[in-house]
Amino acid sequence: MTGNMLIAQSGGPSMVINQSLVGAILAAKGSDKIVEIYGALHGIQGIFDEAFINLRAEPDEVLLRVAQTPSSALGSVRRKPTADDCRAIFEILARRNIRYFFYIGGNDSAETANIIAEEAERQGYEMCCFHIPKTIDNDLLGNDHTPGYGSAGRFVACAVRGDDLDNRALGGVKIDVIMGRNAGFLTAAAGLARQDPDDGPHLVYVPERTFTVDGFVNDVAQCMERYGRCVVAVSEGIRGADGRAIAESFSTETDAHGNVQLTSGALGENLAAVIRERLKIKRVRADTFGFIQRCFVGITSESDATEARRVGEEAVKAAVSGEYRSGTIAILRQPGEDYEISYAVKPLATVAKHTRELPDEYINAEGNNVTEAFLAYARPIVGALPETARFNQLRA
Numbered sequence: 001m002t003g004n005m006l007i008a009q010s011g012g013p014s015m016v017i018n019q020s021l022v023g024a025i026l027a028a029k030g031s032d033k034i035v036e037i038y039g040a041l042h043g044i045q046g047i048f049d050e051a052f053i054n055l056r057a058e059p060d061e062v063l064l065r066v067a068q069t070p071s072s073a074l075g076s077v078r079r080k081p082t083a084d085d086c087r088a089i090f091e092i093l094a095r096r097n098i099r100y101f102f103y104i105g106g107n108d109s110a111e112t113a114n115i116i117a118e119e120a121e122r123q124g125y126e127m128c129c130f131h132i133p134k135t136i137d138n139d140l141l142g143n144d145h146t147p148g149y150g151s152a153g154r155f156v157a158c159a160v161r162g163d164d165l166d167n168r169a170l171g172g173v174k175i176d177v178i179m180g181r182n183a184g185f186l187t188a189a190a191g192l193a194r195q196d197p198d199d200g201p202h203l204v205y206v207p208e209r210t211f212t213v214d215g216f217v218n219d220v221a222q223c224m225e226r227y228g229r230c231v232v233a234v235s236e237g238i239r240g241a242d243g244r245a246i247a248e249s250f251s252t253e254t255d256a257h258g259n260v261q262l263t264s265g266a267l268g269e270n271l272a273a274v275i276r277e278r279l280k281i282k283r284v285r286a287d288t289f290g291f292i293q294r295c296f297v298g299i300t301s302e303s304d305a306t307e308a309r310r311v312g313e314e315a316v317k318a319a320v321s322g323e324y325r326s327g328t329i330a331i332l333r334q335p336g337e338d339y340e341i342s343y344a345v346k347p348l349a350t351v352a353k354h355t356r357e358l359p360d361e362y363i364n365a366e367g368n369n370v371t372e373a374f375l376a377y378a379r380p381i382v383g384a385l386p387e388t389a390r391f392n393q394l395r396a
Helices: 017-029 043-048 060-067 083-095 107-123 149-170 185-193 213-227 246-250 266-279 302-320 372-382
Strands: 003-009 034-040 052-054 098-105 128-133 172-178 203-205 229-235 284-288 326-333 341-346
Touching (some): 003 017, 003 043, 017 034, 083 098, 098 302, 128 302, 149 372, 203 213, 213 266, 266 284, 302 341, 302 372
Parallel strands (some): 003 034, 098 128, 128 326
Antiparallel strands (some): 034 052
């Protein structure tokens, strides 16, 4: 099957999403099955607007620089298409002789690609539709981990280590609010910040465990008694006993999918206020990392960049092979102590719509920290962190 290719990016940007984009473009340039290579600006919105750019015309040296640049080079979109939207998209693709369609994103992007693939089949139109995985949340089903997570996790670990050093110097309580509406993988990466037993974060809270204010206050009090200070990493999506995100009480703004925005900073400030009031601790500070953890320059995980490039390449190779009409590329970890991964083509339905959560074995029994099993899982994905040191503080 010979024809044109269209590729687009969707959802939240990441530090390595352009690696996947460029991996797919370079693989397409090397295929005699693909004629023109188009990029849609701002995801499916760019398809509706037919806002396409010619990616084949971009020199390889430009592509390689783009690959190393964080954020979505084609622009992104938060629009979740309906079935009617996807049928309209299909008509545009057919008119442009698009035979290979690639959508880089999370589970919603996989669902979009799946609906378009189904419409092409109903219409008897030969076209390959592939999803290329991306999400810093690390919550795609069928994957050991997802491109984007390793670099965002590296940022979180480095930032929390820096906060721990600051807290060690001045004391008190520091609360860091980290992205993660339903899955705690990114917040859990804060645990990698620890070098020594008394290093922070001393407490880690994820959405997979019920959060109570009384439990939180008690945990902080115990840390203050033990360490004389406390560093807390908390997911923006922590939930109360009713299953609702605590932060929903402080926000009314919603996104394109109807989700209440959780990154306003109100959660951290409210938690800090509780500690000041109930524990009478004078120095209590809170920061919300917000969007900065997605596209921070110069802190990319090497394995994350390599794997992100590879999933783009593998998607194009699978599409032009003639073996598949649709699919997604999954990253699988091989058994054994050494970190080795493989890539597999899986049906789009395996990652569409649904997501996974942080496994139980990665969360401690008290629900306020991560386990060594999680740290062993995450270390090779995030990569070695910069080392820090301090004096033994022996009194002269």
